[in-house]
Amino acid sequence: MAQSIAIDTTFWGARVLGVAAVERELTRLRRAVIAHALEQRLVAARASVLNLIVYAEREVHARRAAKSISELALRHPSRAIVVLADRGAREDVEARIEMHCHLPAADNATQVSYEQILVRARGDSRQRVASAVIPLLVPDLPVFLWWTGAPPVGGPPFGDLLGVADRLIVDSSDFARPDLALPSIARICSQARGLFGLTDLNWTRLTPWREMVTSFFDVPAWRPFLETTTGVRVGFAVDMDGRDIHPSQALLFIGWLASRLGWRRVDELAPSEAGGLLFAIARADGARVMVRVRPRFERGLEEGDVSGIRVQAERDGQRAEFVVKRQPDERHQTSTVLIDGRTRWERTVPLPSPAIVELIGEELAILGSDRTYEEALAALVRLS
Amino acid sequence: MIFGGSGDLAMRKLMPALYNLALQRLLPAAFCVVGTARRPLSDAAYREELRLAVSQHSRTKPLNEEVWRSFAENLHFVATSDDRGYGKLRETLDRLDHELGTHANRLFYLATPPPAYASIVRAIGEHRLRGDTGWARVVIEKPFGHDRESARELTEILHTVFREDEVFRIDHYLGKETVQNILVMRFANGIFEPIWNRQYVDHVQITVAETIGVEERAGYYEQAGAMRDVVQNHLLQLLALVAMEPPAAFDDKAVRDEKVKVLRVLRPITGDDVRMNAVRGQYGRGFIEGVAVNAYREEPGVARDSRTETYVALKCWVDNWRWEGTPFYMRTGKRLPKRSTEIAIQFRAAPHQLFSREASEGLEPNALVLRIQPNEGISLKFGAKVPVQGIRIRSVNMDFDYGASFMVEAPDAYETLILDALRGDATLFTRRDEVDQQWAFVDPIMEAWGASPTDPPIYEAGTWGPIEAHVLIERDGREWRKA
Known part of the structure; x- marks a missing residue:
């Protein structure tokens, strides 16, 4: 036996x-x-x-x-x-x-x-x-x-x-039930504040996405759009049958935006669509941001990996879209800025390999706690 | 001459040490060992017992038969259960002296339980075992008494037959290579001594951690406890070596004079101070290396309501010019997570924080760690830049590993010490006034604990001692190292 x-x-x-x-x-x-x-x-x-x-x-x-x-x-x-x-x-x-x-x-x-x-x-x-x-x-x-x-x-x-x-490393992409596991990690984190740092490899996978999104708003002309975001769409990979749904990475991205931009609570929760999520968040000024997290099948991607991000904003009668996409070759990322539907700017950069070796390598260099992650996680837990 | 010649210490330590000395051609040409104990044993049977013991406990294996054979020819046994036995012992010694021409140079090793010391010393005197020519020395094992008073009595008894310079009190810790290396590191190098003081050292931590429990020593340990078993001798010796002033010469008088000076200015912990600066504990059940172990009170031979401490943590002050304001934290215990003896000199932080808090999150204060056992070596911890863009600092270790640098196995402490005793070099042995000062420090704490109506706090086996021990150091904004 x-x-x-x-x-x-x-x-x-x-x-x-x-x-x-x-x-x-x-x-x-x-x-x-x-x-x-x-x-x-x-x-x-x-x-x-x-x-x-x-x-x-x-x-x-x-x-x-x-x-x-x-x-x-x-x-x-x-x-x-x-x-x-x-x-x-x-x-x-x-x-x-x-x-x-x-x-x-x-x-x-x-x-x-x-x-x-x-x-x-x-x-x-x-x-x-x-x-x-x-x-x-x-x-x-x-x-x-x-x-x-x-x-x-x-x-x-x-x-x-x-x-x-001194540091706890987890990989939330492995979590079978991120809706339960992420809040419990956030609790561990807040209880042990200062005693040890927490790393989520899934968060590390998100780093190139965060970098690209942030870089849009380094440009002075586009910076103001950040305050007037109206919608965020995040796609994440699923297998062909759409059975294994691991939205942790995409959710962490939302949590990150929320923590950075002071977005508060969910106004209304729309019924989930085909394994995805649709909900509204209140911006710092009270206006609503529509958030859509959607599973997509894409060849060659690990389940749960973010495949594309689109941030929409309106200001002074202008409609802006900031888009980051993974190229079909999986080794490049393209970021595009659309103003009123017209491409204003586009660039393609190499996408770092998400191999676990690289991820761990990054993390082992850091000893202290990753406050940005902890705050993103906390914001995410507050939202849900 | 080994009293207790068929006992545990002789079998496990002394004989293997002597054999290894023979193996290294370090024993004198004319040399023999006479073992004695109560029970009768023939020379042949004695040699056979020793052969088994040595092949089992020697640090070099397998037994070199050639060397053993010639070594064993000089092993003898005489039973001494009464006066007749001692008479025979004297005859044997005289005969061997005559045969070997050793001029009655005799080293008496008392490897018996301490209660027998007095009667053996008396017998050595009465039966004139010292011989008329040659030198005589006596080696005794700890404990040297159980308090200041009894230690003085023991010394007086020894002095009825031996002069103080003939008494070699052995503390095997001092025979360890790395312990002797404390002195070499401090005084053979120019770079450490200038920072070895209150100005640069924030505090010192000395740890003697064992994973084993009381094992078969319950009878002794119940009376002794961690304070008498380890603090009084090993810990205070280590403290003295770290804190002492540079001796004028590396000889027995100069070195021991300096050690005594440290012990003399060790601020006594008495009365109410005991509660604040001394913590005791006793192990409960738990796990050691994955195996479930019993609580101390469940060990065979231990009283069910025993209040013997198996853990001691102390905060001490050396009241002199060099160490004013620098605390020495010491801890020892049984059933701790890991076997480890080390001294850590923790230096003060850099005076001005140049780097951001975020960058220096992985930075810890500089520490010089002298590892006594296991993995003998020295490491220096300092901050280094992590190879990434921007500044991120992390503590790294510069490591000196004894075994890897010299590629030889260090001799066993007993080999070193027995050889020193044969040569008459007492530097690494404990002098009367040292013992006296050690007890002067230990006694008031033991008295306070003895008078206390409460039991020692229980700590789970496999943890670093009771919570009180953490409070002791964390109160000062410091913490015990992860040894």
Whole structure:
């Protein structure tokens, strides 16, 4: 009955017994690398600038995370502690912790820059996880906690691990129920203000969109339109059948606008259309902004990714539209300004790759909290 | 001469250390070990027991049979359950002296439980085991008494047979490479000493954290507690090494004189101060490295209502010119999340904040961390610019890893100390006045706790001590490091 996942030791390294044994084994592996470097008259060093704890309940997530981190090792040398836990409390499996460790061979033999430890938590090990992870952290280095899936509201091991983390990384595109998960993240965020920062990879994916939208209003002639926005349309990708609806990214964009522009509450909520949303928001001056968030099928896009944004505004009898679109080649973004239906300006720029490696790489450079995100999230929660 | 020659300490530490010294060709040419204990044992049986113990506990493996064979030939055992036994012991020592030409140079190692010290010292005197020629030294293990009074009594007993310069009180922490390196780092380098004072140092944190519980030592630990077991000796030694003034020479007198001076000006924590500056705790149930563990009071041999502390946190002041206004925070405990001994010198922040709050969010104060165990090394934390556009600052570590730099395994503390004792170098041993000052600091706190009607606060095993310990430091706007 109790079918445990066999651990692939070629990927995760040999099984070791206990924290002290992990350290011994890593030291041994490190020395082997250093000795090898010395033979070639190179100076080898151990580099490590952060601890990264990954929590996953599926091996595929754990493995994907580990691979991403190892690819980042030269930019962000780290010790990664990947926790792979059984989903839920399984009473048929004895609760216990097993550990594996590994020093993946780097291209650059002069540096030991990535140490990987797998903490396999079997059965109902919720209470045990933190006690196995915390002693493995390299002292004095910041701790990032990357939680795959929607984080639970509290309790072990989430609460325990969060207690030692400087930054929590989540990916709201993975959330099955963003309407529940986003508010709970916002709560975690406001409760722990100052204790740790929060990052949503989905927010990072939004960065090029935010940059493009912001850049419209750097132009003095167009700046005033921002105050008189009348409508916002955001398209996001769904699969062909339109079954998997993940509007988190699009919603975060709305939340961001609302928090920046002082938009308040929803005036009226129109019935959702084909998995999308249609609603009205009150501008700072009380006027209404119509917001439409719409799912679209687009080949090559990850579900949930924003595919296009259109901001509409009226001022002094002029109708302006600010449009940002993804090019069909997926590698470029085009932004267009239309005044009274006529294209005034257009430009195309490269769109950064949304690969998870890049996203994580960006995030690991930041230690403090991302106030803009936190405010966008809070605004979004207020709106809904 | 090892008293308690078939005991735990001899088996786990002393014999493996001696064997490793032999392996490194560091033992004198004419050398033998006589073990003694109550129960009778033949030389052959004794050697066999030791062989097993050494092959299990030695830091070098496997056992080098050649070296062991010649080493074992010089191992002897004499049972001393009564006067006749001691008579036989003396005969054996005299005979071996004669055979080896060792001139009655004798090192007596008291590896027995402390209650036996007095009778052994008396027996050494009565049976004239010291010999008439040559030198005699006695090594004793902590605890050196259980308070100032009993420590003085113990010293008096020792002094009936040995002079103070013949008494070697061992604190194995001082034998650790990295502990000795504190002195080397401070006094062999020019760059640290100028900033090693109140002007630059905000505070100092000393941590001795263990993950283990009381294990089989409940009988001793119930009486001792963390204060007597760790604070009185190891923690105060580390404090003295960090805070002391530069000695004029690296010899036993100069170094120990300076250490005593620090202990003498360590501001006593007495009366009401105890509540403010000393925190105790006792571990409850919890998890260590993923395994569920019992509360202290559930451990075998521990009273169900025991009030013994397994955790101590202190805020101390060294009242002298160098350290005025710089607090020393110390903590030790069992069943903490991680085994770690370290000293952190936390420096003051830069006087003027040049960079925006946002840019410097990841910046922490400079800290110099001396890691004693595990992963012996030194690291210096400083702020660096993150390689992105604009200014973003993050703390990074400059790391010196002992093992990776020297690529050799450091000798065990006992090897270092036994060799020093054989050579007669007492620098790394604790002198009478040091012990006396250590107890002078510890006693008032223990008295206050003893008189208190309340139990020590309970902390969950696998956490960094009771909430009170966090309050102790956070009250000052500081926090315990993530060791």
